[in-house]
Amino acid sequence: MPNTQCQMPNTQKLQDLMQQVGISSFKALSRAAGVSERQLLRLRQGKLEQMRVDVLLKLSPVLQMPLNELIATFSTVELLQEKAAPSQELLQEITDLRKEYQRSQFQLEQQREILLQELQQSTLQLLESLLLQWPTAAQKAQENPQLAAVKIVPLVQKPLEKLLQAWGVEAIAPVGAELPYNPQLHQLMEGTSLPGEIVKVRYTGYLQGEKLLYRAKVSPV
Known part of the structure; x- marks a missing residue:
C-alpha cells in the first residue's frame, strides 16, 4: 500500500492551520475559500507550483495567514530556490491579480446597485x-x-x-374554492384530510413557475 504521508506531506500542516481557524474538514475549507478540493489536494501533495496564484489569494484570508507566509509554509526549500529568480514577477502577478479582484468586486457592486434600482423602478411603475x-x-x-x-x-x-x-407569480387557488387536498400544495389549518378529499381554501398560496412560495391554507369540507 502506498505511503499516504509521503504522497501528501503537507496534509498535517494544512490540518493544523484549519484547526486554528475552526475549520473541521477539507470540504468545509473548499466551501469557505471558494476553491476546489482538487486544488487543496495539490497543496497537500506539495505541488504548490501547480496551483494558480488566485487560489492562494482565496486561501490566505480564510486560513488567516499572509500570502507570503502561506507560500513559505507549503513550499519546499528546492522550490524556493528555483523560484528565487522570478520572485519579482510573481509578486507583480499577485499585485495585478489583487487589483483585478478589487476591480471585479467594485463592478459587481455597481451592477447590483443598478439591478436593484431597475427592480425598484419597474415595481413602482406597476x-x-x-x-x-x-x-x-x-x-x-x-x-x-x-x-x-x-x-x-x-x-x-x-x-x-x-x-x-x-x-410570474400565480395563485394556487382562489379563496373559497373547494378542491382535492394535495399536501404538497395545501396546508391544513384544522382537522385532518387524506390526499384527494375535498377541502376549502381559506388563504390562497402562490407558485412562481415550478417553485412553491407559499402553500394554500385549507380546511376540511
Whole structure:
C-alpha cells in the first residue's frame, strides 16, 4: 500500500492551520475559500507550483495567514530556490491579480446597485395607481366610515395582480374554492384530510413557475 504521508506531506500542516481557524474538514475549507478540493489536494501533495496564484489569494484570508507566509509554509526549500529568480514577477502577478479582484468586486457592486434600482423602478411603475390613489381613498374611508370596502378593494387588488403577473407569480387557488387536498400544495389549518378529499381554501398560496412560495391554507369540507 502506498505511503499516504509521503504522497501528501503537507496534509498535517494544512490540518493544523484549519484547526486554528475552526475549520473541521477539507470540504468545509473548499466551501469557505471558494476553491476546489482538487486544488487543496495539490497543496497537500506539495505541488504548490501547480496551483494558480488566485487560489492562494482565496486561501490566505480564510486560513488567516499572509500570502507570503502561506507560500513559505507549503513550499519546499528546492522550490524556493528555483523560484528565487522570478520572485519579482510573481509578486507583480499577485499585485495585478489583487487589483483585478478589487476591480471585479467594485463592478459587481455597481451592477447590483443598478439591478436593484431597475427592480425598484419597474415595481413602482406597476404600483403607480395604488401609490397615487390609495392615500386619498384611505383618507375618505376615515372621513366616512360607511364607505363600502368594495369600492376600495380594486385600488389594491389590480396593482397587486399586475405585479404578481410581471414576476410570474400565480395563485394556487382562489379563496373559497373547494378542491382535492394535495399536501404538497395545501396546508391544513384544522382537522385532518387524506390526499384527494375535498377541502376549502381559506388563504390562497402562490407558485412562481415550478417553485412553491407559499402553500394554500385549507380546511376540511
